[in-house]
Amino acid sequence: MPSSTPFWWVAAIATAFVVVGLVSAHHMESAGHWVTGMNNRVVWGVPHVFAVFLIVSASGALNAASIASVFGRETYKPLSRLSALMAITLLAGGLTVLVLDLGRPDRLIVAMTHYNFRSIFAWNIFLYTGFIALVVVYLWMMFEPRMNRFVGRVGTTAFAWRLILTTGTGSIFAFLAAREAFDSAVLAPMFIAMSLSFGTALTLIFSALIFSIRGDGLPTALMLNLRRLLGYFVVAVAFFVMVDHLTRLYGAEHHSMERFILLEGGIYPMLFWIGQILLGTILPVVMLLQRRCNTLAPTLVAASLVLVGAFCQLYVLIIGGQAFPIDIVPGFSETSGFFDGVIAEYQPSLAEFGLGMGGVGLALLTYLIGTRVLAFLPTTGFDSGPSS
């Protein structure tokens, strides 16, 4: 029987993050959002970077389960249940951040009872709750021997659903025709690639953690498969990022925005080139595709770098996209006392990072509890089982 001390340590750290998240949210709500870096120009800040990161990763985290039950690959079966659990907890973490960052989180019930069906945001509420419902059913079918025969079908539905879900999340931005940074057809496929990449990186980290807590190692074949997949996914994201920038650079219309993001925008080009491209793409790809680094430790370092890159990418996309001024009267330069025509300021506050980390902590904590509750149950559940 492995010692449970590491479990409690990780759980304590995750709980601490949750507490920090709750304190931050309370601070932001009681004082009002002026204590954050967000303002009337940059209306979505670091909490949205975290929320989008978690939501997008949730869909990618289901990968291992999909590969096992949709594509029938045996190697991934040990992870099917874990990956389904992870998809739920990551999504719950992301949605919690999103809700706690609302101006009126107390009106959550309003959001659940008033729908504007023209809003992609409202559709996303269905996509998210539907996804959670589907994955719970999926888990149930994996656990219930009598239902095992449906696993493939439900798995396929969940697979399709998560592609739509990620497209839906990407569309939240892609529908903003007035904002140059988001007005791009590449955004939807890019979000799908991002979900696969971020989700796989998190799968590697979370499962290595849980397997090591249990005193066992992540099966080598599985680790090798995941690291190879991760390498491909990171390249896929880089491809879409490149296409996105090249298409914008093609027409003169977007040149000044491209100059801002890629060269002159201060923090944004820095995060793009150093964070997203160097640390988040080149370095991990080299590490993941090199046979010499194919042990667990370098794989986990590469996966963590992918996550650093993910954060930078979403920061540049979401916040950089708002910082760049909207051209209200094309052909004219604009100045006003309300920051027209100038780059919007945004200095993220600690509370925003606290709230975001709270979401990550919540995802990790509920994941740990899930594995523990089910580990008490017969057959060690997640790491094997009839469906698997």
Add this chain to the structure above:
Amino acid sequence: MSCKPMKKDESVPLAQHRRTFFTQAAAGVSLMALAPGVRLVELAMANSEDSLPSNDKRWGLLVDTAKCESGCDECVSACNSEHGLSGHGRPETDAQWIRKVDLKDEQTGHELSIPILCQHCEDPPCVDVCPTGASFRRADGIVLVDKHICIGCRYCMMACPFQARSFIHEDLTGQKTHSPRGKGIVESCTLCVHRIDEDQEPACVEACREAGHDALVFGDLEDAAGPLASLSRKTATRELRPDLKLNTGVRYTSF
């Protein structure tokens, strides 16, 4: 870290628990996912047509940029005092419903100054994206926020092409009864709907005239004999960002 395969735990007595847990959870979450659908049916059955105001009017504003003076902000001050927008000395987070913007033609160097406010779009992106339906367009063309159902998600602010909306970032003081506001929700120009409903013109229009500029003309865009429609017939007018095809209720002339 070793790579040996995980072992199976052979005990069975709690199997039932695990299954029941997932069965119940699956049922619970499915219900949650279905509930909104039930609401949809409810909405579809509601007889909402009867309660809508008539749409034979469309209120709008015409800005004569030739008369609008650079440096003058009478309209802005009038709006602030009409709606109690006092501010906290933090321009980035303080509410602003109307602002003066100085423009300079990048080719010719021609300069002008215009007020920018909610354009009361006929196809408003803010209304399209609002998840709860808090952003809505009255039948007479005025775009408003229902302060009771806005959740403060700020998606409308992301969608508005004119940066016309403000989020209330902190506690409010000096509220006016005719213009209720609230921390944590979004607001924008109401076209002084409380005055319009009492057959008065918006505060900014009145202030501009009293200051002797008369650069703002308020009226019904549908009323062919009214000041707005007849003026628009005589001179070329333009809307901001015509490429977005929003058919705005606020139009500009002389530029």
